[in-house]
Amino acid sequence: MGESVKKTGGWRTNKWVRAAIPALLLHCSIGTVYCWSIFSQEIADYIGFSKGATEWAFSFAIFFLGMSAAFLGNVVEKDIHKSSLIAAICFAAGMAGTGFFIYYGGLHQGSMLALIGIYLCYGLIMGIGLGTGYLSPVKTLMLWFEDRKGLATGLAVAGFGAAKAIASPIMQSMLKNLGEGGIYKMFLILAVVYFVMMFVGHLLLKKPEGWHEPQKQEKGQGIFAVIKSKPIANYIGIWLMFYINITCGLALISQEKMIVKCIGLAGAAGIISTISAVFNAGGRLGFSAWADKMKDRNTIYKLIFILSIAFTGIVILTGGIKNGEGNLLLTILVLGLIFVVNAGYGGGFSNVPTLLSDHYGMSNISAIHGITLSAWAFAGLTGNQLATWIVNRFGTPVQIEHALADGSVELLTVNPTGYQYVLYATVVLYILALIVCLVMVRPTDKALAAKQAKKSAQE
Secondary structure (H helix, E strand, C coil), rough: CHHHHHHHHHHCHHHHHHHHHHHHHHHHHHHHHHHHHHHHHHHHHHHHCHHHHHHHHHHHHHHHHHHHHHHHHHHHHHHHHHHHHHHHHHHHHHHHHHHHHHHHHCCCCCCHHHHHHHHHHHHHHHHHHHHHHHHHHHHHHHHHCHHHHHHHHHHCCCCCCCCHHHHHHHHHHHHCCCCCCCCCCCHHHHHHHHHHHHHHHHHHHHCCCCCCCCCHCCCCCCCCHCCCCCHHHHHHHHHHHHHHHHHHHHHHHCCCCHHHHCCHHHHHHHHHHHHHHHHHHHHHHHHHHHCCCCCCCHHHHHHHHHHHHHHHHHHHCCCHHCCCCCCCHHHHHHHHHHHHEEEEHHHHHHHHHHHHHHHHCCCCCCHHHHHHHHHHHHHHHHHCCCCCCHHHHHHEEEEEEECCCCCCEEEEEEEEHHHHHHHHHHHHHHHHHHHHHHHHCCCCCHHHHHHHHHHHHCC
């Protein structure tokens, strides 16, 4: 079979055309789910509901992303063409449906049908597209880039993280220039654009010639049998540290804009948001590529948690959020925390599939990865809500002045003490994640073999 690969040649056997480019087309499309904060207030105003009511659409989208990945992982495992087509159809249909229900809500202010329609379209239908679209290219990438699996998956997942930085200015420009009803028009236009991108990705995506699915040779070897091939605590540990990393990331990222305003950088909030998105994408690519050079990929998670604990602890001890305004050093520390958490949040995603493949092999990896993404589903419901609950319960809201470009002054309501208390919760969770990482997740066979070889050489 290897000979037939050489004979065909050309773009049909090019790993960039058949794996990397389609992965980026898929992930750069579905990653725009993280642009929600750009237009959530506009949706709420247009349909006559509070921002809090519409926020659940995003939480549902992340929840159904994780759950669809968990339940449809077997579909991805068996047929990436079917799963990538499902992703394109569901994601585009969800966006178009969201646009329709925003339009309907504009005509019928306060309509529960409009709100529920947005929940179903942005949350459930788009969520299914997100889950299948996220999984579809991952195994294919690892097969094409067998020697640099981390780099390959990091590249695709970086596309998911970078999508916000790329799409945000485009969406803001569309909202500004599409006139009355620009919010629903934007969704309808982007539904077509993203369907075309994802459909092209679907057509290009292909596993290498000559690849034989291990499960065909290992009949009866199901997902849970593969997981149980190692102590079950090993898999539970991977799931837990993945869940905690996402929960802590979402808790801080959801309050990022308000924290930036607390330290006197309200005017630069948009720029800082873009920079943090770059760190998010950079962490996805950088940490996973770095892990390729390590004997045990779990070392990356230890580094992520140690860095997160260190920066969170420093900002807690210095009261950086409360005292940062006008203090250059504290401002740098708070920004450092935001950027480090974003990078670690992204790196946590890109290293999961390769860590799982190192532990459990490539057999059923899409299905195992899908089940593990259920951690993302639950973190999507707990991360933002944990931070919101803490901010609402602790501290006292205060008003700060923000000078606008026209010389006028705007009053902003923030809760610096509340944001500091969020850090108390996240640092405890990061410490717990590090303990799980050290105690529950065992070294891979490759790491144990390298350790044994080194010991033998010393003797």
